[in-house]
Amino acid sequence: MIRTARDAAEPGIPGQSRPSRLVVLDGLRILAALTVMFHHYVGFGGSATGSHNAWGRPIRAVFPHAAQLGAYLWTGVCLFFLISGFVICMSSWGKGLGAFFTSRVTRLYPAYWFAVLATTAVLTVWPMVAQPLDHYSVLANLTMFQTGLGNLNSDAVYWTLWFELRFYLLFALVVWKGVTYNRVVAFCLVWTVAGLLSPVVNEPLLNLVVMPSASSFFIAGLAYYLMYRFRQNLLLWGIVGVNLIVSINYAVGRQRSIDWWLGHHHYPVWPDALLVVLCYAVMALVALGLLSRIQWKWLTWAGALTYPFYLVHENIGWTMIRLLHHRIPPWPLVGLTAVTMLVFAWLVHRLVERPVARLLKRGITSALDEYRAHARAAKAVPAPETVPQQQAAQQERHEHQELAGTARR
Known part of the structure; x- marks a missing residue:
């Protein structure tokens, strides 16, 4: 299906003919997830973590050369955030607030609920790489607002x-008014x-709402989508350029803050800047x-695994590595763990995420329909207390007319 320029355009803004489905984004999603996995399995775990890391010893002792590359690949998260800005703008165009809310809940929560419970179960049975949270913290995690509630992540x-949740809540203001070119541009600028x-x-x-540490990626993603849907211009490139500088500053600062956990205190930070520039590029x-011609069907399948894979790969994957690292050499074990987590993610997607999302969508849609029906009924029928007031007003007008007639006579 091809969206025509007329379909894409708004009054006075030229549109472009673009594919309605960007398969390449699915490929970029799974690539970002795999780079983050590489960071956790091969680049994370310095002497600071003691025995509580996947390999039971400093990561540079396990991967003397690859550990430095792995140390930088947390920047896959930067690509995730950029894609999120792009996709949220694309998927919310022409939709109301109810549809936006439904799509976000059904997309985020089913796999997440399962991941929280599965991770807690694994850490309870094998508390080798981390300790499971107490029951109250696990319950807080099920809301996905555990950071705001002052709890640790499972x-x-x-x-x-x-960060994603706060971005959705902010962009919901645009969705509420209606997503248009001008409103998205204004939102990006503000x-x-x-x-x-x-x-x-x-x-x-203000910092909680604005989240200056990560907002630049979401903003750039929004501007990129406007380029894709309409056309590029200097204003949009200016938004991207300013936020690229902010993103580089964030990446450099984050690298310095996690060096202690990586087991090295002198990693240069220029690779972080380079990787952020590559994500933007x-x-x-x-x-x-320029990548719209990529239409490999397997990318759609791989993209569907990205979210559950991202949710389950760290603590569960680390536990698997810790259980088997004395029996299997490091690189084969990394490969085996990655494949196992991908298969696990596929099972979560098919057996949990899809069926639970359908049930959630049906329930939320029904609840929103009922809410709208009550809202329409409330507008159509005057409230009971207004009826006597209307009658009194009519009586008062009638008496006024009689007095006016008497005065004329």
């Missing part, structure tokens, strides 16, 4: 979901300025339509 990778100013203001509530190719 799995460390869930930290990114806190959020960019707020992100630049909030560290100076240093107001905790590949998304620019997507925005310009």
Whole structure:
């Protein structure tokens, strides 16, 4: 299915003919997830983590050369955030707030609920790489708002979901008014300025909402989608350019903050900047339509595994490595663990995510329909207390007319 320029355009804004399904984004998603997995299995775990890491010893002792490459591949998260901005803008175009809410809940929660419970079960049976959280913290994790509630994550990778949720809540303001070119541009500009100013203001509530550490990726993703749907221009490239600088600054700072956990205190930070630039460059190719011809069907299948794979690969994968690292050489074990987690993710997708998402969608849609029906009924029928008031007003007008007639006579 091809979307025509007329379908894409808004009044006064030229559109472009683009495929309605961007298969390449599915490929980029699974690539980002695999790079994060490589970081966790091959690049993470310095002497600071003691015996509580996947290999039971510093990661550089296991992978003397590859550990340094793995140390930088957490930047797959940066690509995730860029794709998220692009896809959320694309998927919410022409939809109302109810449809946006339904799509986000059914997309995020089914696999996540299972991952929280599965990770807790594995860590309870084999508390080798981490300790399971207490029951109350696990319950808080099921809301996905555990960071806001002051609880730890059941799995460390869930930290990114806190950023995703806040992005959705902010962009819901645009969806509520209706997603248009001008509104998305205004949203990007306001959020960019707020992100630049909030560290100076240093107001905790403002930082919580604006999230200056990661907002740049989402904003750039939104601008890239406008390029893809309509056309590139200097304003959109300016939004991307400013946020690229902010993103590089974030990546460099994060690398320095996690060096202690990587077992090395002198990693250069230029590879982080380079990888962020590469993430932006590949998304620019997507925005310009240069990767739209990629239509490999297997990428769609692989993309469907990305989210459950990301949710389950860290603590469960680390536990598998810890159980088997004395029996299987390191690289074969990394490969075996990766394949096992991919198969596990496929099972989660087929047996949990899809059926639970259907049930959730049916339930939420029914609840929203009922809410709308009550709202329409409330507008159509006057409230009981207004009827006597209307009658009194009519009586008052009648008496006024009689007095006016008497005065004329």
